[in-house]
Amino acid sequence: MSKVNDPSLKSWIEVKKDSDFPIQNIPFGIFSPKDKSPRPGTIIGNTVIDLSVLAEDGYFDDIINEEYDAFFASSLNDFIALGKEKNSLIRDKISELFRDESEVIRDDEKLKSRLLYNQSEVDMHMPVEVGDYTDFYSSIEHATNVGTMFRDPDNALFPNWKSLPVGYHGRASSIVVSGTDIHRPNGQTMPADAEKPVFGPCRLFDFELEMAFITRKSNKLGNPIKLEDAEDYIFGMVIFNDLSARDIQKWEYVPLGPFLAKNFGSVISPWIVTLDALEPFRVEGPKQEPEVLPYLKFKGKRNFDIKLEVALKPENNDETIVSKSNHKYLYWNIAQQLTHQTVNGCNINPGDMYASGTISGPTKDSYGSMLELSWAGKNPIKLNDGSERKFVNDNDTIIMRGYCESNGHRIGFGESVCKVLPAKKY
Numbered sequence: 001m002s003k004v005n006d007p008s009l010k011s012w013i014e015v016k017k018d019s020d021f022p023i024q025n026i027p028f029g030i031f032s033p034k035d036k037s038p039r040p041g042t043i044i045g046n047t048v049i050d051l052s053v054l055a056e057d058g059y060f061d062d063i064i065n066e067e068y069d070a071f072f073a074s075s076l077n078d079f080i081a082l083g084k085e086k087n088s089l090i091r092d093k094i095s096e097l098f099r100d101e102s103e104v105i106r107d108d109e110k111l112k113s114r115l116l117y118n119q120s121e122v123d124m125h126m127p128v129e130v131g132d133y134t135d136f137y138s139s140i141e142h143a144t145n146v147g148t149m150f151r152d153p154d155n156a157l158f159p160n161w162k163s164l165p166v167g168y169h170g171r172a173s174s175i176v177v178s179g180t181d182i183h184r185p186n187g188q189t190m191p192a193d194a195e196k197p198v199f200g201p202c203r204l205f206d207f208e209l210e211m212a213f214i215t216r217k218s219n220k221l222g223n224p225i226k227l228e229d230a231e232d233y234i235f236g237m238v239i240f241n242d243l244s245a246r247d248i249q250k251w252e253y254v255p256l257g258p259f260l261a262k263n264f265g266s267v268i269s270p271w272i273v274t275l276d277a278l279e280p281f282r283v284e285g286p287k288q289e290p291e292v293l294p295y296l297k298f299k300g301k302r303n304f305d306i307k308l309e310v311a312l313k314p315e316n317n318d319e320t321i322v323s324k325s326n327h328k329y330l331y332w333n334i335a336q337q338l339t340h341q342t343v344n345g346c347n348i349n350p351g352d353m354y355a356s357g358t359i360s361g362p363t364k365d366s367y368g369s370m371l372e373l374s375w376a377g378k379n380p381i382k383l384n385d386g387s388e389r390k391f392v393n394d395n396d397t398i399i400m401r402g403y404c405e406s407n408g409h410r411i412g413f414g415e416s417v418c419k420v421l422p423a424k425k426y
């Protein structure tokens with residue numbers, strides 16, 4: 001195991017026990033201090049660390065040569081394109097500099113005043129420029145629930161579902177960072193009792209609890225990525241709230257799949273947690289039966305034990321946790337997803353994003369969307385303030401969280417937060 005992941009390591013920066021960001025995490029993001037431009041950073045406890053300052057002062061000189069621009073860019077695309085080896089060495093270096101026995105920065109007040117910020121003083125930005133975005137559909141519980149509700153309980157899964165990771169190409173422009181409020185979309189729907197479609201605000205506004213991985217390097221068009229190499233192409237993961245307009249979706253999706261119901265906002269957590277940091281939390285995934293085709297076969301533990309939760313917070317009231325799920329429930333793992341994505345020769349690039357699909361668990365309190373939690377509105381969810389929800393109301397805030405934990409050692413993703421604003425007048 002990498003020394004950086006050693007649970008006994010401590011930092012001279014204060015880290016509270018339930019913090020998502022102990023020194024074993026070292027995620028990467030883009031932040032801006034007040035009146036300064038966006039730049040790459042990492043976080044320990046509540047303290048954001050300016051990587052451009054560390055680069056400027058020569059702390060990465062033994063790792064990088066002419067790639068300094070990556071530390072001053074307003075996205076992490078160039079940073080993650082440095083490659084797996086250099087990214088890991090940079091993470092190692094940061095870990096060394098902030099361990100409690102390391103004095104070099106700890107005792108330099110002048111440097112610390114240029115380098116460190118309280119999390120509450122900075123703004124977070126999109127960590128990468130997303131070139132291409134794919135949304136998979138890899139939770140068997142979610143696919144079964146949706147198939148049961150809308151098609152046939154006896155044949156809930158389409159015949160292809162256990163043969164390949166079903167997915168579609170989504171839209172990258174509307175992926176936004178946590179804290180971005182989203183208006184309820186207007187669109188075309190066909191109400192059950194209507195004779196012709198109507199236009200207006202979406203009535204069935206939903207979230208989808210997902211995680212997304214971000215790719216770090218390109219393959220050439222025409223050159224598939226083999227499964228055993230797939231994880232070398234993956235930099236890390238974020239929480240991904242794929243906002244969905246169910247009534248618009250229902251009317252528009254035939255025959256080509258989701259369109260405007262899915263591209264008005266997807267909200268990610270701002271810090272990318274690396275696969276290096278997630279290494280100690282690998283677990284076996286669900287058994288794949290029938291056996292998959294040879295190009296999708298894998299060895300080892302390819303799922304991750306990441307606890308996930310969704311809270312709804314009505315305006316001026318406390319939040320209610322409405323779902324608790326886990327990344328480990330995914331039937332198709334990230335290596336299989338990326339392998340399948342490129343098996344036809346499709347090319348990928350650093351900064352591309354691949355969402356898992358809604359991650360539902362086996363129990364009713366682990367479903368990853370309101371569609372499933374309220375069973376298409378038949379069983380409203382009760383919130384702590386006494387109100388009920390079938391879907392998400394205007395001025396509700398959706399909060400998603402994720403973290404790995406073992407023996408008090410926690411690696412977290414922070415939060416994806418999104419407030420739902422009323423539809424704009426059209």
Ligand code: CA
Nearest residue numbers: 135208242357
């Ligand atoms: Ca989705």
